[in-house]
Amino acid sequence: MNYKNQSILLIFISAIVSILLICLLLISNYIINDLKINDVFIPITTSLKDVGEIPTSKFAYLTFDDGPTHVVTPAILDILKKENVKATFFVVGKEIEGRENILKRIYTEGHSIGLHTYSHNFKKIYRSCDEFIGEMKKTSDKVKEVTGFSPKIIRFPGGSSKRLNDFTLIDIHKNNYKVYDWNVNICDGINPNLSVSELIKNSHTIKGNKNEAIILMHCNSNNKTTVKALSGIIKYYHDLGYTFKAITTSTPEYYYRFKN
Ligand SMILES: [Zn+2]
Secondary structure (H helix, E strand, O other): OOOHHHHHHHHHHHHHHHHHHHHHHHHHHHHHHHHHHHHHHHHHHHHHHHHOOOOOOOEEEEEEEEOOOOOHHHHHHHHHHOOOOEEEEEEEEHOOOOOOOHHHHHHOOOOOEEOOOOOOHHHOOOOOHHHHHHHHHHHHHHHHHOOOOOOOOOOOOOOOOOOOOOHHHHHHHHOOOOOEEOOOEEOOOOOOOOOOOHHHHHHOOOOOOEEEEEEEEEEOOHHHHHHHHHHHHHHHHHHOOOEOOOOOOOOOEEEEOOOO
């Protein structure tokens, strides 16, 4: 190979090397750019995840049975007002006598009123379906007399389990009532002497659907510890992202499965 040919070959090799180098540069630049794009995407995705906490679908329903009572019901209302939380009171008709102002307060402060029979006497109310519905109607009339409002949501004393069946449900629905049991029980009805910490601990157990907590509590005259535990129960559900709601006829019915 003469000198001229050697030079041409050298120039040719240099050109190929240069092209390869340029290609390499372009590819690495592309990779870097790509990484930059990904880098930009990462925080965007993260921020979208943060935005994801806006829609909440976890609801907590605080429910108080057996009232109204002179001391406990107003004390519960005071706490609910302070915490800005709406709740549901399943009232007993005979307890309204002489406590009309307390029932009125429940209503004017935006809580829901439900029916929990007139006598709360198990032997009487569960004698027949007619008796049971008759007691609800009597209580509804009393609530209407005081507040001007006729409740349509009901709770079985002791729960609907083994008491509700296809036939009674038809009658209940014919009268436009909706049934609400519970899936959280702080056990203040069975044992009003439980400590504040025991009541709060009991409120943490949700049976079934964890996104809907229907919490059973009582406002009998002996439920003073329930009053003390209430803020702690509200805090627990609030911190977990639950929204507090009162039960209305728009709330899907909740009753225990029954065998026909
Ligand atoms: Zn009760």
